[in-house]
Amino acid sequence: MxxxxxxxxxxxxxxxxxxxxxxxxxxxxxxxxxxxDKMHTQVKSLQRLADEKVExxxxxxxxxxxEERQRLARDLHDAVSQQLFALTMMSKAGMKLFDENxxxxxxxxxxxxxxxxxxxxxxxxxxxHLRPVHLSGDTLSSGVRKLIDELKQRTELTFHIHIExxxxxxxxxxxxxxxxxxxxxxxxxRHAEAxxxxxxxxxxxxxxxxxxxxxGKGFDKTAMQQRKTSFGLKSMQERCEELxxxxxxxxxxxxxxxxxxxxxxx
Numbered sequence: 001m002x003x004x005x006x007x008x009x010x011x012x013x014x015x016x017x018x019x020x021x022x023x024x025x026x027x028x029x030x031x032x033x034x035x036x037d038k039m040h041t042q043v044k045s046l047q048r049l050a051d052e053k054v055e056x057x058x059x060x061x062x063x064x065x066x067e068e069r070q071r072l073a074r075d076l077h078d079a080v081s082q083q084l085f086a087l088t089m090m091s092k093a094g095m096k097l098f099d100e101n102x103x104x105x106x107x108x109x110x111x112x113x114x115x116x117x118x119x120x121x122x123x124x125x126x127x128x129h130l131r132p133v134h135l136s137g138d139t140l141s142s143g144v145r146k147l148i149d150e151l152k153q154r155t156e157l158t159f160h161i162h163i164e165x166x167x168x169x170x171x172x173x174x175x176x177x178x179x180x181x182x183x184x185x186x187x188x189x190r191h192a193e194a195x196x197x198x199x200x201x202x203x204x205x206x207x208x209x210x211x212x213x214x215x216g217k218g219f220d221k222t223a224m225q226q227r228k229t230s231f232g233l234k235s236m237q238e239r240c241e242e243l244x245x246x247x248x249x250x251x252x253x254x255x256x257x258x259x260x261x262x263x264x265x266x
Contacts, residue, residue, distance in 0.1 A: 001029065011207050011246060011264050013040035043244035043264050050172035050242050083115050090115070140174040141165050144181055144201060151185065160198040167203055173263055176239045177201075177210060183232045184212040184259050192216025192257060206266045207245075213258040218251050233259075 007015040013036045017029035094108035135143040141163045148159050169177075181199070188194055194216030202209050233249060236259065240247040245263035 001025075001032075004029075004032065008036055008039075011244075011262050012205060013037075013043060013264065014206065014266065040264075046242060046244040047170060047172060047264075050176065051170060053242070054172045054175050083118060087112055087115055135174060135178050140169060140178055141167065141201060143174075143178050144199065147178075147182060147185065148199065151189070155189065157189075157194065158196045160196065162198075162200040162202060164202050167201075167208060167265075169208060169265060173208070173243055173265070176243055177208070177263070180236045180239050180261070181210065181212060183236055187232055188212070188214045188216065188257070191219075194256065203265075204262065206264060207262045208265055209260070209262050211258065211260045213256065215256045218253050218255045218257055220253055221249070221251055236261075 001017060004015050004017050015036060016033050019026040019029045090108055090112050094105045094112065097105040097108060138146065144163060145161070148161060151157060152159060181201075185197070185199075188197055192214045194214035196215045198211065198213045200209070200211040237247040240261045240263070243263045245261050248260040249258070250260075251257040
């Protein structure tokens with residue numbers, strides 16, 4: 001029974017207690033088996049609803065694209081345009097200082113370089129969001145590899161990839177997982193200050209398991225919750241739960257961040 005509870009907690013809702021005796025423990029086992037049958041049915045219903053949601057989402061794709069462009073325009077204005085304005089002002093100040101105080105001018109141009117690098121990182125993350133939200137006919141493994149190949153060309157991040165090529169997943173599961181991975185990598189690019197990222201997409205029994213881990217600066221989960229700043233984590237968790245899956249976040253300052261999820265596939 002202990003093993004059964006562990007298996008169910010890990011998302012294996014097809015686990016069963018086999019006890020042919022006629023005592024109270026056997027009757028409890030029978031009730032638990034019926035309960036997991038209901039849970040398994042509910043997970044399949046959630047995934048069926050998710051399939052229907054994907055179809056509706058495709059029908060509303062044009063409106064969503066317009067909304068996303070508007071959000072990106074706001075991000076460009078709030079972040080990148082301010083950084084570019086700061087670059088302009090600091091460059092002018094540095095030029096004026098150059099003949100009078102070369103050391104002070106050097107410090108000023110060092111700040112210019114740092115801000116330029118931040119603006120470049122921000123732009124790369126925004127460009128990542130401009131990619132198609134949908135897989136557009138690709139399998140999940142192929143879509144994720146293409147996404148990572150683009151990031152390799154645009155960033156100095158080192159990727160460690162472990163992706164299973166042959167996974168039988170429904171369309172809704174593939175679309176949701178792709179969007180979660182895209183959001184997680186965007187967060188890494190914008191906030192983590194990482195040099196290495198590990199992406200795993202593997203089958204674990206009757207589940208598909210996804211892990212995105214970086215070696216960046218991490219963050220204080222408690223402080224983040226108090227500030228109500230989620231970096232898209234709430235959206236990722238909601239997508240995971242829509243598929244009947246489990247979502248896990250591990251993060252601490254100076255250690256990095258790990259996002260993990262498991263989705264039942266049967």
